[in-house]
Amino acid sequence: MKRTRLAVVGFGRLGRACAETILADADLELAGVVRRPEAASRPLARPFAAVPVAGHITELGPLDGALVCVPTEAVVGVARELLQHKVPIVECAAVDEAGLRRNQEALHAIALDRRVAAILGAGWAPGALTVFQNLFRLLIPKGETEITYRPGVSLHHSAAAREVEGVRDALCAELRGESGRLQRYVYVEMEPGADPTRVSEAIAADPLFLGEETRVFPVESVASLEQEGHGIVLSRRGTSGRGIHDSLLLEGRFDAHAFSARVMVDAARGLPGRRPGAHLYSVLV
Ligand SMILES: NC(=O)c1ccc[n+]([C@@H]2O[C@H](COP(=O)([O-])OP(=O)(O)OC[C@H]3O[C@@H](n4cnc5c(N)ncnc54)[C@H](OP(=O)(O)O)[C@@H]3O)[C@@H](O)[C@H]2O)c1
Known part of the structure; x- marks a missing residue:
């Protein structure tokens, strides 16, 4: 060929x-x-x-x-x-x-x-992100889109997540959702053989994270994430007020x-x- x-x-x-x-x-x-x-x-x-x-x-x-x-x-x-x-x-x-x-x-x-x-x-951007945004708008025609670049990193929460059994390294980013509520995104590099579900539950149950929306994302290497430093959270929430509240979330860290x-x-x-x-x-x- x-x-x-x-x-x-x-x-x-x-x-x-x-x-x-x-x-x-x-x-x-x-x-x-x-x-x-x-x-x-x-x-x-x-x-x-x-x-x-x-x-x-x-x-x-x-x-x-x-x-x-x-x-x-x-x-x-x-x-x-x-x-x-x-x-x-x-x-x-x-x-x-x-x-x-x-x-x-x-x-x-x-x-x-x-x-x-x-x-x-x-x-x-423009490019793949534009495609994601268009798709989010197509799926949730009546709604609001929010993009957050480089979500802030909380050293305190990162340190707490690192203490959890099965976690080798962790990085905790925080941002405010549309409602004003704090959301935390925790990137964890696991010890070999660690169970991702157990680790996620243990982090969410830590007193520092209790009562806050916490999402845990397993990654290969926290150090390389920090080096790349480019992050994004794209979210779209439906505002139609009928039935279930549609919502879509794209979360990523990468080299643009x-x-x-x-x-x-x-x-x-x-x-x-x-x-x-x-x-x-x-x-x-
Ligand atoms: N869509 C996206 O998400 C996205 C992301 C990143 C970058 N970009 C775009 O990618 C392009 C390149 O960005 P980059 O970060 O790679 O830039 P860069 O690192 O500054 O590289 C640009 C290269 O272009 C050449 N160059 C410099 N001045 C020039 C001139 N006046 N006329 C013609 N060539 C010139 C040089 O290469 P030589 O020494 O080989 O001549 C230079 O190394 C930009 O248009 C940027 O907007 C888009």
């Missing part, structure tokens, strides 16, 4: 994450990385040492697509130039909805003219560049069959 041949344009945090994601997938081929002239002469460090580096996209031969990983304000210019050369693109510039629409307007005509596809807003790279690469897989024009990722999925 022919592998999908992709280029990465801009080798910062997102570019590296995209290169890693492509190299890890046997169905994909990393044709090379396009860098600014001042950076293009330097070879890449391991594990990218064998990846070709180019000063211009045309040096990399035929491509199925390019992942645009340059700073937000440079994305439209770089994308336009790639489309001009008939290279389909995926981008995920961190802009709001109005900015995304403006980018679509700026790129649609050139994509149509060159008969190639552009997929815009295919990262974490790694998530964005996975979404971009997945979107790029579909580029070869995509009709010409600039499409919004959240509308395609």
Whole structure:
């Protein structure tokens, strides 16, 4: 089977994450990385040492697509130039909805003219988070959505959770729900063989947590969670006032560049069959 041949344009945090994601997938081929002239002469460090580096996209031969990983304000210019050369693109510039629409307007005509596809807003936010939000709204049409970034960490509660039998390390984040009530999210790294249900019950029964809404999430490593430091709680609660009170909750801690790279690469897989024009990722999925 022919592998999908992709280029990465801009080798910062997102570019590296995209290169890693492509190299890890046997169905994909990393044709090379396009860098600014001042950076293009330097070879890449391991594990990218064998990846070709180019000063211009045309040096990399035929491509199925390019992942645009340059700073937000440079994305439209770089994308336009790639489309001009008939290279389909995926981008995920961190802009709001109005900015995304403006980018679509700026790129649609050139994509149509060159008969190639552009997929815009295919990262974490915009991207996967937008898809989650749309789905939450679809399932609970009458309701309120709340997003909390980086929930605060309580050292006191983290220390208490660490004392629970079966817990190797713990991190307790706290936030206020819509009703003003405090909610606690406890991330626990368990000792080998520990029972997650028992640990959850023991934490919830601790006097420090009693009377508060406490949710326990087992994780592989608390240390790496703290390092990544990116957290989100997305919740939607129904306000229709009839029947059961619908509610949805998405809770996560992750590396936004790694998530964005996975979404971009997945979107790029579909580029070869995509009709010409600039499409919004959240509308395609
Ligand atoms: N949707 C999301 O959730 C999400 C999350 C993270 C990032 N992003 C987006 O991802 C993009 C890249 O972010 P990043 O954090 O990876 O940035 P970064 O670490 O600063 O990397 C950007 C790279 O672009 C190249 N570059 C720098 N200035 C440039 C210019 N004026 N014109 C063209 N290329 C230039 C450089 O690579 P070389 O040295 O190789 O030339 C630089 O390392 C941004 O558009 C950001 O908004 C989106």
